[in-house]
Amino acid sequence: MAQATLETRENRRAWGFVTPALLWTIAFFVIPFIVMAAISLATRKGREIVMAFNLDNYITFFEKAHLLKGLFVSLEITFTVTIISVVLAYPLAWIIAERVPQKWQRMALIMAILPFWTSYVVRSYSWLLVLAKNGVINNTLLHIGLIAEPLELASTRTATVIGFVHFFVMLLTLTIYANLVQMPPNYRRAAADLGANGFQVFWHVVLPLTLPGIMVGAFLTFVLCIGDYITPQILGGNNELALPQVIMLQLGRRADFPMAATLSIILMAVVTLAYIACARWLKMERT
Amino acid sequence: MISSRFSKIASWVYLATLYGFIFLPVAVLVLFSFQDGRLPVPPFNGATLKWYGEVFADSRLMSALGNSLMVAIGSSLVACVLGFCAAYGLARYVLPASRLQRGLLVAPMTVSYLIIALGLLSTFNWVGISLSLWTVGIGHVMINLPLCFAIIYASMGDHQKNIERAARDLGAAEWQVMTQVSAPMLMPSILAAFFLSVTFSWDEFIIAFLLSRFDVTLPVEIWSMLRSGLNPKTNAVGSVVFLVSVALLLILELIVFRRTAKK
Numbered sequence: 001m002a003q004a005t006l007e008t009r010e011n012r013r014a015w016g017f018v019t020p021a022l023l024w025t026i027a028f029f030v031i032p033f034i035v036m037a038a039i040s041l042a043t044r045k046g047r048e049i050v051m052a053f054n055l056d057n058y059i060t061f062f063e064k065a066h067l068l069k070g071l072f073v074s075l076e077i078t079f080t081v082t083i084i085s086v087v088l089a090y091p092l093a094w095i096i097a098e099r100v101p102q103k104w105q106r107m108a109l110i111m112a113i114l115p116f117w118t119s120y121v122v123r124s125y126s127w128l129l130v131l132a133k134n135g136v137i138n139n140t141l142l143h144i145g146l147i148a149e150p151l152e153l154a155s156t157r158t159a160t161v162i163g164f165v166h167f168f169v170m171l172l173t174l175t176i177y178a179n180l181v182q183m184p185p186n187y188r189r190a191a192a193d194l195g196a197n198g199f200q201v202f203w204h205v206v207l208p209l210t211l212p213g214i215m216v217g218a219f220l221t222f223v224l225c226i227g228d229y230i231t232p233q234i235l236g237g238n239n240e241l242a243l244p245q246v247i248m249l250q251l252g253r254r255a256d257f258p259m260a261a262t263l264s265i266i267l268m269a270v271v272t273l274a275y276i277a278c279a280r281w282l283k284m285e286r287t
Numbered sequence: 288m289i290s291s292r293f294s295k296i297a298s299w300v301y302l303a304t305l306y307g308f309i310f311l312p313v314a315v316l317v318l319f320s321f322q323d324g325r326l327p328v329p330p331f332n333g334a335t336l337k338w339y340g341e342v343f344a345d346s347r348l349m350s351a352l353g354n355s356l357m358v359a360i361g362s363s364l365v366a367c368v369l370g371f372c373a374a375y376g377l378a379r380y381v382l383p384a385s386r387l388q389r390g391l392l393v394a395p396m397t398v399s400y401l402i403i404a405l406g407l408l409s410t411f412n413w414v415g416i417s418l419s420l421w422t423v424g425i426g427h428v429m430i431n432l433p434l435c436f437a438i439i440y441a442s443m444g445d446h447q448k449n450i451e452r453a454a455r456d457l458g459a460a461e462w463q464v465m466t467q468v469s470a471p472m473l474m475p476s477i478l479a480a481f482f483l484s485v486t487f488s489w490d491e492f493i494i495a496f497l498l499s500r501f502d503v504t505l506p507v508e509i510w511s512m513l514r515s516g517l518n519p520k521t522n523a524v525g526s527v528v529f530l531v532s533v534a535l536l537l538i539l540e541l542i543v544f545r546r547t548a549k550k
Contacts, residue, residue: 025391029403121513136329268398
């Protein structure tokens with residue numbers, strides 16, 4: 001009996017610790033999500049939001065080419081960025097882990113992160129300075145006579161991709177590096193002793209063992225990239241709109257809240273699908 | 288022999304190229320913040336501190352900077368306290384559905400900030416809460432709480448449990464155990480969570496943009512400066528933000544990681 005009351009008291013205390021955080025999450029994450037999902041089922045009449053509880057907005061999304069295109073633009077940019085970033089980051093992580101002397105590795109990683117401590121709005125702006133019509137690249141190329149006319153670099157998809165790749169190369173270098181240094185050196189020695197050459201060791205031993213790190217980094221890249229508004233807005237401009245830009249357009253000029261909510265739910269569904277695919281794959285790898 | 292020498296040189300060239308790519312924009316940003324002229328693009332006309340003077344004389348920018356610091360520190364404190372308590376409760380007690388609770392607490396990490404911001408905006412509109420720095424702070428606690436919880440929860444090991452038990456046996460009350468035994472032991476990870484939260488909040492744009500009205504944070508103010516196009520003053524603000532953030536990174540490195548390294 002005494003044991004039981006002690007346990008309930010302990011239990012009550014434990015709930016006391018956890019409840020504030022849970023309540024905060026429910027009030028400012030779960031409920032807002034439900035509200036947004038409900039609004040996505042509403043329609044806009046003038047400036048009023050009328051609850052209609054139908055799927056009209058979702059149907060409109062698939063019917064209107066400019067809305068659907070936003071999703072495809074976002075997906076294309078995201079896949080391009082993820083692939084380029086992995087391809088660029090892997091050798092960098094490998095060089096830092098293998099070629100840079102041990103005592104300098106930490107320094108090398110800190111240096112890689114350093115430029116990203118500017119504000120993230122400022123980072124995209126800095127790329128504008130580099131890519132603008134009168135910017136650093138055009139100026140240099142004109143100066144050495146490689147081109148006669150300035151290139152259109154800003155306000156293109158290329159600019160968006162460069163801005164994203166810049167950030168995600170750093171991120172992926174960190175996740176892949178963490179995987180590379182965790183790998184016991186014996187594995188590679190064993191493979192080499194069994195007659196594998198440098199490339200075979202890499203392809204059959206190192207790469208498969210670091211694949212989880214690549215996948216985690218690639219998933220992070222996917223999530224952060226597809227939901228970002230700043231980079232495509234500042235660097236890509238208004239020539240072609242990514243999904244977050246389309247969402248912000250609904251909010252701003254068109255004041256169509258239900259459509260913005262619908263697009264957000266669709267964005268979230270895409271991310272969830274990517275997460276499920278990634279988690280499945282990682283589970284399969286482990287077993 | 289030759290091939291290994293070649294691969295060595297290739298490695299260093301690759302390393303230098305990628306570091307060049309990583310540093311290019313920030314170098315251009317800082318260099319042209321000293322531009323003596325109206326355009327922050329080549330050619331470089333000579334150095335002046337004029338634009339920094341303008342930044343510090345700009346009352347809107349300075350109040351945005353103050354707002355940013357206030358929101359960052361306030362929201363990070365709340366997120367750390369909530370996260371620490373939740374981690375303590377879930378790591379030290381057996382609660383029903385604890386897996387579900389942990390899942391719920393970290394769930395916001397997997398959702399884009401844009402969606403969190405839109406959800407909160409719809410809810411605040413619906414309930415009739417007007418937008419202010421408070422609503423921005425609420426949003427920032429929401430994005431930082433999962434992070435604080437995850438970092439602190441991950442560092443709560445079993446060896447600390449025994450020390451806490453010893454304190455309890457010696458007659459310490461639960462709040463004493465928590466504040467005088469557990470919190471000091473976990474201080475490195477609590478500080479890491481706090482400083483990470485501060486930098487995330489300090490740098491966050493979309494939530495601050497959608498959930499604020501008259502008083503804005505620094506990223507939002509910089510965003511509105513961008514409408515005037517390329518401008519050395521924007522470079523100067525960016526460089527100041529960069530310096531502040533690097534200072535934060537140094538503090539984090541010196542306080543937190545030195546201490547963990549010693550242990």
